Amino acid sequence: MSMTIPAILMRHTSKWLPFIDRRDKCPADECLTKTRLAFLVRIGTYRLGCFAVIALVIGCGLALRKDASEFLLYRLTYVRHLPESASTHNDVVYVLGGTPDSLKAKFQTASKLVQDGRAARMLVLSQQALMAFSPALGRNLTADEWVVENFSAFGIPADAIEFVAFEKGFFGTWSEAKGLSRFVRERGYRRLILVTSPFHSRRVWESFSRAIEQPDTGLFLYLADESAYLRHLLPEYVKLLLYRALLF
Structure with a gap:
């Protein structure tokens, strides 16, 4: 028996999406919307984490650069x-x-x-x-x-x-x-x-x-x-x- 695309997506994603129960009898369009939202949330969280790490690295680099410049200038003057x-x-x-x-x-x-x-x-x-x-x-x-x-x-x-x-x-x-x-x-x-x-x-x-x-x-x-x-x-x-x- 053939299955629709939303049904296939729901079947494979229900294992890692806690809010989708395979026993739920939700409409196919609603299940697909929830899948898309979950995917966007995961991508957004990942990007925010990357930006936070990059900002931390840049901030530490600038702080160390300033300290190094002040130390060297003191030693050279x-x-x-x-x-x-x-x-x-x-x-x-x-x-x-x-x-x-x-x-x-x-x-x-x-x-x-x-x-x-x-x-x-x-x-x-x-x-x-x-x-x-x-x-x-x-x-x-x-x-x-x-x-x-x-x-x-x-x-x-x-x-x-x-x-x-x-x-x-x-x-x-x-x-x-x-x-x-x-x-x-x-x-x-x-x-x-x-x-x-x-x-x-x-x-x-x-x-x-x-x-x-x-x-x-x-x-x-x-x-x-x-x-x-x-x-x-x-x-x-x-x-x-x-x-x-x-x-x-």
Whole structure:
């Protein structure tokens, strides 16, 4: 004897649907509706459970990421500000490198030091690179021209900026520190003020404080107003550990 589709569904689903009794003499359409509702309830519950698990994983990940960023930034940051004594013409600011946006933040910090009378001149690493296109010149600016243009936006004239060049090495910050140490000794600068990113400051300080050859040269460090993300902090922490293991 042939059976209708609703009857077949009711027969096979009554085993796991508690509210359907095989002895019930409900109409076929009503039984099919109950089957569909039960199926939708099960699917909805499953999806809600999945969303809850995903939300929990994302929340824990964000919390751990924030804690890791705060820990690494604390370990990577170092500051040493100038005392209140007056500056002289032998006090200079050295701006460490970075991306264009990072450099602009450093320029702002360095410019304030000069404008507040804490230093007389800027020292910037000279680089052979091309920067943004200049409509006024009809060509791309060189890296040094770009530096002068951006410092002028903060009120620093070109004659207050001096470009320096060093021999590059495998350990960039360490090579920079050694080169600047020789430059400072030759010029007889009394105080050297470093300006760098917060997450780079610990490695900068440990490199420059060991490289400065003149014991009477005061070394100070200021931080630019820059954001630091985990993608910046992790590589920098690895570099710091390598410097400590191989150089210091």
